[in-house]
Amino acid sequence: MAASDYDVAIVGGGLVGVATAWGLAREGCRVALLDEGDRAVRASRGNFALVWVQSKGLGLAAYAGWTVRSSNAWTGFAATLKEETGLDVCFQRPGGFHLALSERELEARANILNRLHNQPGIVDYKTEILDHSQVAKMLPDIGREVVGASYCPLDGHVNSLRLFRTLHTAIHTRGVKYLPSHRVESIVREGGEFRLGTTQGEVRAGRVALAAGNANMQLAPMVGLEAPMKPERGQIVVTERLRPFLHYPVVTLRQTDEGTVMIGDSKEESIDPAGLTLGVSATEAERAVRQFPLLANVNVVRTWSAIRVMTQDGFPIYDESETHPGAFVLCCHSGVTLAANHALTVAPMIARGALDKTLVAPFSARRFHVQEAG
Amino acid sequence: MFKRLGETASIVTIEVDGKTVRARTGDTVAAAMLAGGIDHCRTTPVSGAPRAPYCLMGVCFECLVIIDGIGSRQGCLIPVRDGMRVETQQGKREAGR
Amino acid sequence: MTGPSDLSSSYDLVVIGGGPAGLAAAALAARAGVSTVLFDENPGIGGQIYRGITSTPIKNRAVLGEDYWAGASLAAEAKASGAQIVTGATVWSLDPSRQVGVSIGGEARMIQAHRVIIATGSLERPFPIPGWTLPGVMTAGAAQTALKAHGLVPEGRVLLAGSGPLLWLLAAQLLRAGTTIETILDTTPRSNWLRALPHLADFLLSPYWSKGLALLREVRAKVPVIPVQRLSAHGEGKLQHVEYQSAGKDYRRQADMLFLHQGVVPNVNLANAAGVAHRWSERQLCFEPVLDVDSGSSVSGISVAGDGAGIAGGTAAVERGRIAAIAAVRAVKPSASVPDPQSVRQRLQREELGRGFLDALYRPADMFRLPEGETIVCRCEEVMAQQIHDMAAKGCEGPNQMKAFLRCGMGPCQGRLCGLTVTELIANERHTRPADVGYYRLRPPVKPITLAELASLPISEAERKAVER
Ligand SMILES: Cc1cc2nc3c(=O)[nH]c(=O)nc-3n(C[C@H](O)[C@H](O)[C@H](O)COP(=O)(O)OP(=O)(O)OC[C@H]3O[C@@H](n4cnc5c(N)ncnc54)[C@H](O)[C@@H]3O)c2cc1C
Ligand code: FES
Numbered sequence: 001m002a003a004s005d006y007d008v009a010i011v012g013g014g015l016v017g018v019a020t021a022w023g024l025a026r027e028g029c030r031v032a033l034l035d036e037g038d039r040a041v042r043a044s045r046g047n048f049a050l051v052w053v054q055s056k057g058l059g060l061a062a063y064a065g066w067t068v069r070s071s072n073a074w075t076g077f078a079a080t081l082k083e084e085t086g087l088d089v090c091f092q093r094p095g096g097f098h099l100a101l102s103e104r105e106l107e108a109r110a111n112i113l114n115r116l117h118n119q120p121g122i123v124d125y126k127t128e129i130l131d132h133s134q135v136a137k138m139l140p141d142i143g144r145e146v147v148g149a150s151y152c153p154l155d156g157h158v159n160s161l162r163l164f165r166t167l168h169t170a171i172h173t174r175g176v177k178y179l180p181s182h183r184v185e186s187i188v189r190e191g192g193e194f195r196l197g198t199t200q201g202e203v204r205a206g207r208v209a210l211a212a213g214n215a216n217m218q219l220a221p222m223v224g225l226e227a228p229m230k231p232e233r234g235q236i237v238v239t240e241r242l243r244p245f246l247h248y249p250v251v252t253l254r255q256t257d258e259g260t261v262m263i264g265d266s267k268e269e270s271i272d273p274a275g276l277t278l279g280v281s282a283t284e285a286e287r288a289v290r291q292f293p294l295l296a297n298v299n300v301v302r303t304w305s306a307i308r309v310m311t312q313d314g315f316p317i318y319d320e321s322e323t324h325p326g327a328f329v330l331c332c333h334s335g336v337t338l339a340a341n342h343a344l345t346v347a348p349m350i351a352r353g354a355l356d357k358t359l360v361a362p363f364s365a366r367r368f369h370v371q372e373a374g
Numbered sequence: 375m376f377k378r379l380g381e382t383a384s385i386v387t388i389e390v391d392g393k394t395v396r397a398r399t400g401d402t403v404a405a406a407m408l409a410g411g412i413d414h415c416r417t418t419p420v421s422g423a424p425r426a427p428y429c430l431m432g433v434c435f436e437c438l439v440i441i442d443g444i445g446s447r448q449g450c451l452i453p454v455r456d457g458m459r460v461e462t463q464q465g466k467r468e469a470g471r
Numbered sequence: 472m473t474g475p476s477d478l479s480s481s482y483d484l485v486v487i488g489g490g491p492a493g494l495a496a497a498a499l500a501a502r503a504g505v506s507t508v509l510f511d512e513n514p515g516i517g518g519q520i521y522r523g524i525t526s527t528p529i530k531n532r533a534v535l536g537e538d539y540w541a542g543a544s545l546a547a548e549a550k551a552s553g554a555q556i557v558t559g560a561t562v563w564s565l566d567p568s569r570q571v572g573v574s575i576g577g578e579a580r581m582i583q584a585h586r587v588i589i590a591t592g593s594l595e596r597p598f599p600i601p602g603w604t605l606p607g608v609m610t611a612g613a614a615q616t617a618l619k620a621h622g623l624v625p626e627g628r629v630l631l632a633g634s635g636p637l638l639w640l641l642a643a644q645l646l647r648a649g650t651t652i653e654t655i656l657d658t659t660p661r662s663n664w665l666r667a668l669p670h671l672a673d674f675l676l677s678p679y680w681s682k683g684l685a686l687l688r689e690v691r692a693k694v695p696v697i698p699v700q701r702l703s704a705h706g707e708g709k710l711q712h713v714e715y716q717s718a719g720k721d722y723r724r725q726a727d728m729l730f731l732h733q734g735v736v737p738n739v740n741l742a743n744a745a746g747v748a749h750r751w752s753e754r755q756l757c758f759e760p761v762l763d764v765d766s767g768s769s770v771s772g773i774s775v776a777g778d779g780a781g782i783a784g785g786t787a788a789v790e791r792g793r794i795a796a797i798a799a800v801r802a803v804k805p806s807a808s809v810p811d812p813q814s815v816r817q818r819l820q821r822e823e824l825g826r827g828f829l830d831a832l833y834r835p836a837d838m839f840r841l842p843e844g845e846t847i848v849c850r851c852e853e854v855m856a857q858q859i860h861d862m863a864a865k866g867c868e869g870p871n872q873m874k875a876f877l878r879c880g881m882g883p884c885q886g887r888l889c890g891l892t893v894t895e896l897i898a899n900e901r902h903t904r905p906a907d908v909g910y911y912r913l914r915p916p917v918k919p920i921t922l923a924e925l926a927s928l929p930i931s932e933a934e935r936k937a938v939e940r
Pocket of ligand 2 (some may be wrong): 404426427428429430431432433434435436437438448449450451
């Protein structure tokens, strides 16, 4: 590829990278999307597909606002994608539940939500604590052991694998150059452009956006940025396809538009993506059966584990380099929820060449130093 | 379809979608259905197309049926029992059965 | 019937699969005094080749042939050896620490094995032609199982199609049972003869050739064999007719039953999920585990024996089972007396002599491995060939990304019936080799278990904490 062939090179073809690539292409940029190969550690293939608002932002109020913004943008985002590709990502926002299986769990829930919503500067939206009978009105199949739930009307979900495919289809149509098996090993800035050394030769671009998930930790310092990460493994259990029985997502259990039920949300400090702890799957299954006893006889057809992209404090990082102008870093855990923001808000900023401080200043990695000093 | 090579001594009866089917002790549910002239055992959860046992060795999962009220059982691995109730499975399975 | 409560919590040796390899392995190990359990998910032992060997209703020995009945002594030996043999037992999980997850009658158990021999054998290579999902279209292996285990024979207008020794064996067995086969549609490319010729000398020394030739004569005397270059099945709701092309001309033929076969390939699911390294075999066009001379895999304490280790046939499987068992016995009970593995290897070499010729001669044609257009590739999720071509053209490089995009391989069969096709289609579209494309990465459960079974497994405090917050 000749030097000036790309305005922006994005490193990482997961949900963050591909949503940003699409957004940049819409702004008229010539984009290269560099990715690893088939067996890459890709959270975008292993996530839980929630577009989730409740309980986000305890410890960083701005994150709640950022999340609500994306949740509100999702309907339009999904519609645009459908127009461009004909593919329906099945975004729905019926409101979502977090079920409690004991009074202690319910109290802990209420407590977290209280602290969250009492933070200064927090965006105003509704979450409620419901008791068993209130929950049963909307989720008639819950088990007796469910004592209650928190509920937030802004919560929703999508078909995240179809989202991943739809975005890949859309960037293809919009002329983004997708370069799989181009693992980036070095990045230098020379003569006003970035040279990315990959396993398949050099790629040059005017700007570079790092969206390589946990690998941003190694890549960011190459362009004067930082991304302190703390990867975490999550396991998910998936059932066979069932007739629709559950019309709202639960934070640990949802029925997809295809009919399968996904059960998940474990957290382990392992970074071995190949490993699977059966006892963790067993716990997920055991709680699922207590929450929805009618699932007891249903067949589990797959399990998987994936590594969450997790910054050290759990909040996103959006930053631009002072030493290497034109270099950006994007890291977040909730790449599905925030996809609309990445495509519609962050990508245009990168296209303009500067992050909009009024929106993303709280997410600079500089916050890690402030905390150390304090 | 299939026919039996000879009459067998030991016969059980099972019910398939309400119809009585005679089977040999030692038959699997799928074999009994094939011998009983039942031309498909399920419709798919994706397009609703009819499917019948394909491999009879437990790898293809085309033989999924409802046995005694429990869905998605692999008919080619489960031996018949006298009085067993078998139903063809239509589309997606219903949770709870 | 053995239930989950009759099992110990640990064994020196767990053998998974009760075909010739597993039976031979379990018998040898148990006789050497090693505590051994053998699991098979079928209601009876014998595996594919000896299916129904302890219970078949077929009384006339000539129908199935003497090679089949040889399985009876193998089964009897295993039963007499002291190995615990559990049928109706599905192994759905195996991890590198050799924890074995098994499900019996709807109840799951975890068992610790000191050594594991995976002897899960092979399955028939996918045969993705238009209409292969119609009721009335089955594998040749299915017809054989119906005959061996249940004494069932197909009726109506019966066609066989494909390539390979098993197709001819099935034809002969059906004919001996009195079935009328209308035609055999032979998909073997003529050019294969040229490729096979260099292996002819070896083949003539092997036990295969005289048997094979007799079989061909027996079948050809009764059934017309038509070489075909194209094949499809058609019908409303079930098979009604077959279309094919022969010598450049198109034909159409009424049919009630069509049995397809184009060879067998290792059933890699369990080994793959256990983390065993595999490699592409260009000779057999499939993935096979990477093994040492003792059948040991890349995962310590886990070996693979029989056709699951690469296709070599039933009698070779017996010897391969013994080789794996000898290594297991030596590891857990060095004082026990075992046969000299060298002599077993020599017997194995003799069994394997004819393989090169058969692999070359019956190498399935590209036409029948690389489907196009609306032909279904993934039967479970109903993914079509064209969709795979399109995604590969957009830069999707491998089966794992393909699975995420199109759901192929995500249904209950977990890629067993589409995995090789998907890999080969991607390789073809991207002008690279299947070895570079790779295979699905699989995880337990490799066979479905219920949520309640999964919920019943032992859970540690740390594991509970990873979920409950
Ligand atoms: C168990 C689990 C559940 C989740 N549930 C949800 C949810 O319900 N809702 C939600 O919003 N989010 C959820 N997420 C998070 C969501 O999936 C991620 O936020 C999103 O996938 C992150 O996208 P990413 O692009 O940052 O990382 P990934 O998707 O991991 O992609 C990173 C990409 O970068 C490539 N790469 C890495 N290094 C290099 C290099 N040097 N050169 C080139 N390419 C490189 C990788 O191959 C990969 O393709 C979940 C995640 C997990 C693991
Ligand atoms: S017929 Fe294939 S699994 Fe039962």
